[in-house]
Amino acid sequence: MESNQRAPKKLIIRPLRREPKLPQEFYQESWTHLARALDQVFSPSSRRPLSYEEHYRRVEDLCLHHLAKQLYADLQREVDGYLERVFREQLSDPVLAAMLHVAQGSAQAVEPTERPAFAPVLDVWRAFCERFRDIQAIFLYLDRTYAAESPQVPSLWEMALELFAKHMLAEQQRVLLPTLGAVLLEIELDRKGKQRGDCSDLRAILREMFAPLGFYRTHFEPLFFQQTRAFYVAKGTEFVTQGTLSDYLAYFEHSTQAEAERCRLHLEPSTEKPLFAILHDVLGRHCVSVMMDRGLESLLDAVSLTDLRRLYVLLRSIDELWRLVPRYSDYIRVRGTQIVNDRARDHEMIERLLALLDRAEQTEREAFQADVRFHNAAQTAFEAALNTRQPTPAERLARSFHDLLRVSSTSIPEPDIRRKIGKLLELFRYLSGKDSFLAFYKKYLAQRLLFDLTASTACEQYVVELLRAECGAVYVNHLVNMLKDMDLSQDLLQEYRMGPGSGSSRLPSFTCKVITQAYWNSSESFLLQVPPGLESQQRSFHRFYHARFSGRRLIWEPSLSSAELRVQFANGEKVLHVTLSQAVVLLLFNERDAWTLAELQQQTGIADSAELERILDSLSSSQCPVLIRERGAEAASSGPVTAPARYRFNADLQTSRRRLRLLDIALLERPPEQVPSGPVASPDRQHQIDAAIVRLLKKQKSLSHADLVQQLGAELCFGPSVSDVKQRVESLLQREYIGRDERDPNLYHYVS
Structure with missing residues (x-):
């Protein structure tokens, strides 16, 4: 059977007999269409809608057929020609001349206009950028292939920038120099608060035009920094010659903020650091020292926190806080020393020191941002100031504690008392003579405890606990035992009153405090003839005490005793809180209305005329004249007496108060106890000197007397x-x- 299938045909590809060629008119025809598109881009009036896709395909075809180089050159020529026409027409010589005239003129003479002087150049730039975006869209394929693949060929945008910069720099910077001048003028106007027009124009020309063109760093910044330095040099000179520190600090803060805002809005970020370096150098370092000399003390006196904060920020920004720390320390030391040495206002010393301390703490916290350097400097200055006139500050501080803890402060809530105690303790920490303070504090504590003047036992204990925490248990040992004596005396008095020998109800009420002599300041005692009723009470308690304790000696101290008397005046009965010596004198006026000084001295048994005069002065003081002095002259056995000869009871005393505290007046009239006030204020200091001498000699083995004295001052x-x-x-x-050395008596050796 014959097969119907045939063998497959073989496909043969033969090369073309003739290589295809582009038509000779291909490039010229394509460029003609592209040139026509460029004309439409460059001529807004005849501008018709462009077919971007059609032109893009033409560019693509030219590039694919290896005609990109010729196309790039033709495009560059067209853009260059366009810029040449634009610069010649829109930035003509008259336009540039007007711009240059404005730029070279004074900033004060320039009238506000809608737009800045450089607006024509900015308009040309913006129009060019807008048109070139269309050109980039048309020639995008050229830019992404030929320009991108050729290292030596700039991109279309870079080529455009080079061409624009060339025309700006042409003819010895014909366009650029007037433009720079106009831009710098606008910045100067802005610094003076007279800026014209829209601030976006300044940002556009600097960031969107000068930066891409390369003029920002090469041309603008050097001139801008030069102008900035000259401007702030002039302002600094103005402040140094006639400005105040407050105005200078406010201007520096304003300038710093304005320059930071200018950098954020208009300038390149890289300009900020060198710009602030100029500002800090010219307006900061070269001016701040002179301005501080002129007004720093007044700012600290007024606690001008805003200005001080500005000063701190300024010095921190220029890394020169070392200028302010010692001046602040000197200010605290000088003001503190003035307060301590102001003898006319000694009674206000502690309040003024506390006010200075509060101002310093507020300044450090709110103005100096809790900088530890200022706190340490203030501490050193306070310590130096407070110890310039010892022991007066120690005595005034102890007196402030006394005024705060006595009965007169009972209207103050206890939390406020504790807060004020804390403030006083801050001053105590700066005292070098803490032993002097302790001596005075013991004296005032004794007054409060013995004369029932303490407002709160809890507050007394609180002060002792604070002092114990600061100086140790040994420091407050006597104070603790004084408070303990009061507690024991209270228990002992209750036991005595429950006994059979406490006296009858017809005798005056009797209260006794038994204190341990070793813990209390010794007082200058004097003889006093007490009334019979009180003398019998003393004998009764004396018998009770010796029956209760054997081998102890009981000494009565009239100078540390007080009494309450009920006195009938013309306007009613009054209760007088007086010392025992005042009470003895007043009780004599029950017998008759007037006594001479000599008679009172004989009746009371007070041998010291000066002491008796002080008692009578307290009773006849203008604050509460219970007695009236009648002028006269009388000769006493010890010589002429210049005080009033007679004292008469003032039955017509006019006062609305029912309780009168003559005891306070007596304590003020009494001369201060002889608390040691020299360099050695107590035996404790003697022990400190002994220990320091032995310690130095043990360490160095031998010392001359002069070296020993010098080293003790530092020890x-x-x-x-x-x-x-x-x-x-x-x-x-x-x-x-x-x-002592055998050959040199001024040389000492340690004896091991």
Whole structure:
């Protein structure tokens, strides 16, 4: 059977006999269409809708047929020609001349206009960018193939920037220099608060035009920095010659904020650091020292926190806080020293020091941002100021504690008392003579406890606990025992009153405080003839005490005693709180209305005329004249008496108060107790000097007397005098803790 299937045909591909060629008119015809499209792009008035896809295909065909190089060159020529026409027509010489005239003119003479002087250049740039976006869309294939694949060929946008920059720089920067001048003028107007037009134009020309063209770093920044330096040099000179520190700080803060805002809105981020370097150098470092000399003290006096905060930020920004720290310390030291040495206002010393301390703390916290350097400097300055006139600050501080803790402060809530105690304790920490303070504090504490003047036992305990925390248990040992004596005396008095020998109801009410002499300040005692009723009470308590305690000696102290008297005046009965000596004097006026000084001295048994005069002065003071002095002259046994000769009871005393505290007046009239006020204020200081001498000699083995005195000043927190050192050296030599050199009597050795 014959097969119907045939063998498959073989496909043969033969090369063309003739290689295909592009028509000779292909490129010229394609370029003619593209040139026509460019004309439509460059001429907005005759612009018709473009067929981007058609032109894109033409560009693609030209590139595929290896005509990209010629196409790129023709496009570059067309763009260059367009820019040449635009610069010649829109940026003509009259336009540039007007721009240059404005740029070279004074900023004050420029009238506000709607747009800045560089607006024509910015308009040309914006129009060019808008048209070139269309060109990029048409020639996109050329840009992505030929330009991208050829390292030596710039992209279309880079080519456009080079051409635009060339025309800006043409003819010795014919266009660029007026443009830069106009831009710098606009910045100067902005600095002077006279900026014209829309601020977005300034941002556009700097960031969107100068930065891409490369003019920002090469041409704009050098001129901008030069202008900035000149501007702030002039402002700095103006402030140095006639400005105030407050205005200067406000202007610096405003300038800093304005320049930061200008960098954020208009300039490149890289400009901020060198710009602020110029601002800090010219307006900061070259001016701040002179301005601080002119007004720093007034700012600190007024606690101008805003200005001080500005000053702190300024100095921190230029890394020169070292200028302010010592000046702040000197200010605290000088003001504190003035307060301490103002003898006319000693009674206000502590309040003024506390006010200065509060101002310093507020300044450090709110103006100096709690910088520890200022706190440490203030502490050193306070310590130096507070110890310039010892022991007066220690005495005034102890007196402030006394005024706060006495009965007169009972209207103050206890939390407020504790808060004020804390403030006083801050000053106590700066005292170098804490032993002097302790001596005065013991004296005032004794007054409060013995005369029932303390407002709160809890507050008294609170102060002792604070002092214990600051100085240790040994420091407050006497204070603790004084408070303990009061507690024991209260228990002892209750036991006495429950006993059979406490006296009858017809005798005056009797209260007794038994204190341990070793813990209390010794007082200058004097003889006093007490009334019979009170004398019998004393004998009764004396018998009770010796029956209760054997081997103890009981000494009565009239100078530390007080009494309450009910006195009938013309306007009613009054209760007088007086010292025992005042009470004895007043009770004599029950017998008759007037007494002479000599008679009172004989009746009371007070041998010291000066003491009796002080008692009578307190009773006849203008604050509460219970007695009236009648002028006269009388000769006493000890000589002429210049005080009033007679004292008469003032039955017509006019006062609305029912209770009168003559005791307070008596304590003020009494001369201060002889609390040691020299360099050695207590035996504790003697022990400190002894220990320091032995410690120095043990360490160095031998020391001359002059070296010993010098080193003791640095070793001790207080400055011992030469006589005190000599006295303690002699004591140590006698006790053989140290020895004197056999050849040189001024050389001491440690005795091991």
